[in-house]
Amino acid sequence: MTVRSVRVKAARRLTRRAERMSGGLFLAEGPQAVREALGVEGCVVEVFATEEAGDRHGDLLRSAAAVGVDWHLADEAAVASLADTRSPQGLVAVCHVVDVRLDGLDWSRVALVAVCANVRDPGNAGTVVRCADAAGADAVVLAGNSVDAYNGKAVRASAGSLFHLPVVVEPSVEETLASLKGHGLVVLAADGAGTTSLDDLPAELLCSRTAWLFGNEAWGLPADIAAAADQVVRVPIYGRAESLNLATAAAICLYRSAREQRRRARDEAVTRPEG
DSSP: OOTTSHHHHHHHGGGSHHHHHHHTEEEEESHHHHHHHHTSTTOEEEEEEOHHHHHHTHHHHHHHHHTTOEEEEOOHHHHHTTOOSSSOOSEEEEEEOOOBOGGGSOGGGOOEEEEEESOOOHHHHHHHHHHHHHTTOSEEEEESSOOOTTOHHHHHHTTTGGGTSOEEEESOHHHHHHHHHHTTOEEEEEOTTOSEEGGGSOHHHHTSOEEEEEOBTTTBOOHHHHHTSSEEEEOOOOSSOSOOOHHHHHHHHHHHHHHHHHHHHHHHHHHSOOO
8 A cells, every 4th residue: 555545545634633533533553552452342443554564563463363453564655654753663553532431430440540631742641641551540531621632642652551441531620520529539639839748648548549630731730620629739859850740740649549559458358357
């Protein structure tokens, strides 16, 4: 296939957000993303690959064949036209969107959630998804005017984690927080101006079912949104750095909650009577 091929042209339209939204499809670039996408039943529509990439990633070709996904050999220019990186890896999949509704989560199994409120940088959003996945969180919510979850940079920054845990897209931050609270989660807002240090949060609170709220990279959390949280928490800085970027702060907060939740689960398992 070449850049003029009908299927390549159709796939290239998905580099535009409006086309992704109307078609319910997006592009996942690179072997890691394609591998994880193929692991989700019915997610991948088709794969475009250069001959060199096909030879290098024969396992993915076989995985695609096993689930009936078409594997199209295309020249380098055609595959590069679907990528948004300077050094394309020769492999791009067309995928169905994977986000779910907030009310579609299994709330009996939700203990840790990351909420991005009006987060605009796709690299940050994708990295938060990756951090949440690594910390064992149960969902990520992109709320308000947050970046498109299927922006090429966001998908790439998630490093495949987009396909591992529920990602929710909600237009209202306020309604998202109200829903989380209604399902029994404590909302902790991470903000550099927080009155409480993360170090000072009691283990009992961190063991709770928790939603961590993270704001926009440039201006943080508006006062009205921060006020809707149960507590506004700052990550302590021991050195001379002015601040932490959003994704780094998110990783610290999520792992702190995950550690305490896992510790409590281990303690309960030890003390639970047999039978």
